[in-house]
């Protein structure tokens with residue numbers, strides 16, 4: 001007899017809020033009574049704290065992770081005629097911003113083990129038009145930044161790290177977002193450091209870029225009502241900054257809890273038949289925004305349905321690669337051209353992963369999954 005158990009969500013952000021409700025309420029009330037809703041001390045303090053956490057001198061907050069990427073490329077003068085190398089196995093925002101500036105995304109296949117850019121293929125994709133590389137630390141696992149920076153430096157290319165899923169991850173002891181020229185972060189609610197709404201940030205050690213980024217996010221305004229460039233309105237709200245200050249203090253704990261869950265999943269599932277568990281590179285410390293397995297032999301969708309029947313909710317990140325999206329038909333990619341990515345899109349399944357996921361719930365996921373292969 002199967003006991004009826006409560007279903008497990010793929011992620012749960014409400015539960016985390018209940019653990020910090022009093023602190024968050026007080027901070028939000030303080031902003032409300034201060035009357036400073038845009039900018040002001042809560043934003044400035046958060047920028048300083050986040051820069052210190054990542055290990056850079058500058059943090060420029062903005063409205064979203066997408067805007068962080070857009071502003072970073074703008075500040076680097078990426079425009080029509082330029083090529084930017086990135087991965088086709090990511091959220092659309094990574095490539096969208098390249099296209100929005102009239103530049104061309106050049107998609108390079110991924111490494112089958114890490115789901116991240118295949119560094120050797122990055123080198124092969126460089127042309128005289130290449131200006132920048134956007135590595136994505138997907139699912140919270142850092143890209144091999146040593147190899148990537150060697151290639152970028154040899155060809156004088158800018159490296160803009162997409163850290164949206166990897167706040168707190170590190171490569172050889174350095175936090176992601178501090179290794180390339182610019183780091184871009186998202187505070188979308190389901191990210192490792194998530195706000196209660198949209199938010200983003202850019203990190204760098206470059207003062208000239210910082211000045212330009214601060215100007216661009218504020219309508220291209222350098223001095224009050226003097227506009228030097230066409231900019232945008234992209235600011236982090238004071239309320240979000242106040243909430244993020246609180247959550248930043250818990251981030252290491254929450255990432256530690258995610259790592260413990262990943263270790264437990266790994267122990268229970270790495271020998272299981274029919275699936276492949278994710279691997280970490282020895283020099284990196286990942287923060288497991290997602291725990292993404294492969295379901296082999298074309299059984300992914302069937303396994304997902306059976307898990308759902310057992311109350312285990314999963315996600316597919318990502319079902320279709322960017323190089324085969326309708327919007328990128330004009331780039332002329334063919335099915336089969338980036339085979340490792342295409343196979344990943346058919347096989348990946350992200351299991352429930354959030355810091356508060358209990359051991360009992362983890363067991364239910366594991367048993368449910370193993371049951372699919374009996």
Ligand SMILES: *Cc1c(COP(=O)(O)O)cnc(C)c1O
Nearest residue numbers: 064065066091093164186187188
């Ligand atoms: C979430 C995400 C973004 C975009 O962040 P938003 O804050 O939602 O705009 C960019 N890149 C990746 C890899 C993401 O996961």
